[in-house]
Amino acid sequence: MEWILLILSAILLPVFPLSWLFNRLVDTAPGCWGRALAILVLPQLGILLIYTVPTVPLPTSLERVILLLVLFTTLFYAFRALSVREVTIWTRLMASSGLTLDWILVAAGKNVHGVQIFALAWSLPAALLLVWAGLLRQRMGGAYLGLQGGLATVLPRLSSLMTLTALALVATPIFPGFFALLQVFHLLAVSWLWPLLILLLLWGWNIGRFLQDLLFGSYRGEPMEDVSYGLAAGGFAVLFLFALSTLIWSGTWTGI
Amino acid sequence: MDTLAIIIPFVPILSAVLLLLFFRQQKAIAARISVLATLLTFVFSLILLTLYIGNQVPRVEQLGSLWGSIWLDPLSLIMWAFVSGISLLVHMYSVRYMIEEPNYPRFFAYLDGMTATILFMVSAGDLITLLISWFLVGVFLYFLLGHDTDRPAAGRYAFWTQITYRVGDLPLWLAAFLLFKYYGCLSLPVIFERIAAAPTAMQLWGMSVPAWVGILVAIAAFARSAQILLHGWLPYTMDGPTPVSALMHAGIVNAGGFLFNRFAPMFEYTGLALHIAFVVGLITAVVGSALMLIQNDVKRSLGYSTMGQMGFMVMECGLGAMPLAVFHLIAHGFFKASLFLGAGDAIGDARRNDGVPPDPLYVSVVERRPAKPSRLPWWTAATLTILVPVIVLSLSHFVESSRLFFEQGVVILLFFAWVTGAQAVFAAHKMTHTNPWQLMGGILGSFVLVVLGYTLISYYFVDFLYSPSASARLFQSASIGVLSYDVLVIILTLLFVGGWALTFFADAKDWGRNLSQRWQGMYLAMYAFLSRELYLNDFYVRLSQVLLSWSRRLNVWFRWS
Incomplete structure (x- = not known):
């Protein structure tokens, strides 16, 4: 029973190779709002399941295996996201890369609330980005970046929202992902830190490619209507509050 | 002093927020607010630096419980004054230069954001503040460099x-x-x-x-x-x-x-x-x-x-x-x-007047001046080239700071300063002039002034930034074994003297025109190597292409999930 619960948790809080199922689950959710809800809720369910396993915190023998799998998963998905230009897929892969780090907190014996908050550092921006991707698809027929450049000029509000949200997803300060990553650094031994450094490099590369395809170039397609001021203000407000939560509760995010 | 120190880095932040929230469409007001904020930052920084010189007590101001501390030490305060000064110049220049560009207020908001981030970076009193500001400088720079989003090249280089x-x-x-x-x-x-x-x-x-x-x-x-x-x-x-x-x-x-x-x-x-x-x-x-x-x-x-x-x-x-x-x-x-x-402006001037010096024949025929102005005798120039810089530099450093004069780092620095000074005097000798003594006198006078000013100011900096014991420890830490040090000095001397000799003979004997086929090939290969910037960017581009193709293959194998 414990193993089944752990396997189910590894699907919902993605760890390779079960992370493939997590990605399929998110992808099959209906519409952008459904996908956003899935990426918010599934990891939280996974965390609750983990903490129903009686052997949590995990035994030391299992910790090392999980650590290896988690670090592989996070690098694997970040590396794969490099060549993706479709915003929904990119978001899924990047979220998988970040969410898997939750297992390090589980292995370190952190309490359930700390782990749940940690998961939000990636699932909340991912959910927002999935919504923005849906809005982009409504206007362009697809959320594929790089075919039509210069969205910053034609869709200034939507592209600003996408830019900020993507920055939050790749752990840019002052968003919570940055502080959550500090916590992971803090929990690992020095000899295990190098994969995290590669991860930071891959995330940096990812955001560079994402923004280059999103913002730069000349748009030559049909005229498009940007998102409304109200929606943009709402999106910015959510991101602002998200960042503000870091400034107020830095200790919670960093675990220091 | 405490309140002022906490206010300073937040002034540009406030300006950036105001510009982004309320003045996105009002170019003139946005520019004025931004310049005024930077001016205030600069003035406050100068006031703080002056106050510090008065009492000389470093301290740390804590803004948050975990991170967000500002370390008010001589380094932070000097850097604050410098950064805000440069930022003010750039702001003032941008007011007219960027006026035709789209997103003018946003540009100023990013400049303000960058200024604030650098102010936090140079005064960070804890590791997290340093990391955050170090990180954010890269983010702001990306958006500043990529300000013109219509140009794909801007995005590529950003x-x-x-x-x-x-x-x-x-x-x-x-x-x-x-x-x-x-x-x-x-x-x-x-x-x-x-x-x-x-x-x-x-x-x-x-x-x-x-x-x-x-x-x-x-x-x-x-x-x-x-x-x-x-x-x-x-x-x-x-x-x-x-x-x-x-x-x-x-x-x-x-x-x-x-x-x-x-x-x-x-x-x-x-x-x-x-x-x-x-x-x-x-x-x-x-x-x-x-x-x-x-x-x-x-x-x-x-x-x-x-x-x-x-x-x-x-x-x-x-x-x-x-x-x-x-x-x-x-x-x-x-x-x-x-x-x-x-x-x-220089490019504009060059379009109007190319500034190319007239050749001797033109001077002789058209301007009716002596075709070949004289130079100093070579032995006079050589003596001046070698001796004057070494005497001026050694004397000035010895007078100012005799206690550090025999540190390895100081000797190496003096060595490089001598090479630079000698190069300047040598270049002056190569220039033709109707009155070569006047030319050489001007160069030597300027050299003495520069060295004296540089020595005085740099030693003032040493005293302001570091205690004498800290300075000595740093020089000691940078020192190496006597034998290695002597070998290093000999190699450097040979390299520089060899380089000068090579330059001199290549010029005197016109080697450029008399290169053999083999040397010509090497020369061209070297030129290509340098002009392609050591092929480093080509290597990085190729490496990233290979990695991206592997990433694509993995995505196909795993069906994008």
Whole structure:
């Protein structure tokens, strides 16, 4: 029973190779709002399941295996996201890369609330980005970046929202992902830190490619209507509050 | 003083927020608010610096419980005045220069954001604030360089800068975590106190923790200051707006020198990173200057000149002359900012008057002046070239700071200063003039003035930034064994004398025209190697293409899930 619960948790809080199922689950959710809800809720369910396993915190023998799998998963998905230009897929892969780090907190014996908050550092921006991707698809027929450049000029509000949200997803300060990553650094031994450094490099590369395809170039397609001021203000407000939560509760995010 | 110190970095933040929220459509008001905010920041910084000179007590102001501390020490205060001064110049220049550009208020908001971030970076009193601000400088720079989103090239080169910066962020992350894990504290002053109390108490993989951290900090500084192998992005930042190039080359690129100085209390006890910095800085200075000489574009030439200057700055840090590096970065910042901001005018002037000196035949026939103006006798010029710089430099340094005169770092610095001075005098000798004594007198007079000014100011900096014992410890830390040191000096001397001899004979005997087929091929290969910027960017582009193709294959195998 414990193993089944752990396997189910590894699907919902993605760890390779079960992370493939997590990605399929998110992808099959209906519409952008459904996908956003899935990426918010599934990891939280996974965390609750983990903490129903009686052997949590995990035994030391299992910790090392999980650590290896988690670090592989996070690098694997970040590396794969490099060549993706479709915003929904990119978001899924990047979220998988970040969410898997939750297992390090589980292995370190952190309490359930700390782990749940940690998961939000990636699932909340991912959910927002999935919504923005849906809005982009409504206007362009697809959320594929790089075919039509210069969205910053034609869709200034939507592209600003996408830019900020993507920055939050790749752990840019002052968003919570940055502080959550500090916590992971803090929990690992020095000899295990190098994969995290590669991860930071891959995330940096990812955001560079994402923004280059999103913002730069000349748009030559049909005229498009940007998102409304109200929606943009709402999106910015959510991101602002998200960042503000870091400034107020830095200790919670960093675990220091 | 406390309240003022806390206000200063928030003034540009307030301006940025106001511009983004309320003045996105009002160009004139946005520019005025931004310039006024920067002016206030500059004035407040100067006031704070003056107050500090009065009482000289460093302190840390805590803004948050975990992070967000401001370290008010001489380094922070000097850097605040410098950064806000450069930022003010760039703001004022941008008011007219950027007026035709779209998103004008947003540009000023980003400039303000960048100014605030740098202010936090140079005054960070704890590891998290340092990491955050170090990281955010790269983010703001990306958006400033990519301000013109219509041009794909702007995005491409902004990305190059961003990814190199990210490479430089990684060692700093690791360094920060090593310090936190081993010294159990986030506060930089406290960590430095603990290191000073027991420099080798903490060991990791056969070396002391400060030695590892020193190497990591040095690598982070190399990436920010465009040292060799991590320099490919620097010349391409010219693709951004000119004010951003000026800010970049006058301020942001100096972050490496600042980082060395910030961690100077640690470098007093670990010399390995300083030796690495000396070698890397030396190679960068030579390569940067060589690349500068073959450029045919003014701004790119200035870009490579920055690379060479950064090499010198890092080399100074490697020699233990940390305050000299601060003085260098400030002096370089102001002269490079003025060069960039004046580059447009220079190009305009060149279009009206090419400035090419007339050849002797033209002078003789058209202007009716002597066709071949005289030069000083070669032995007089040689004596002046070799002796005057060494006498002036040695005397000035000996009078100012005899206690440090025999430190290895000082001798090496004097050696390079002598080479530079001799080069200037030699170049003056090669210029033809109707009155060569007048020309040489002018050059020598200027040289003496520059050396005296530089010596006085740099030694004032030493006293202001570091205690005499800290200065001596830094020079000691940068020292090497006597035999290695003697060998190094001999090699450097041979290299410079050989280089001068080569230049002299190549010029005198016109080797350029008489090269054999084999040498011609080598010459062209060397030119191609330099003009393709050592093929480094080609290598990085190819590497990224290979990695991306592997990423694509994996995605196909795993059906994008």
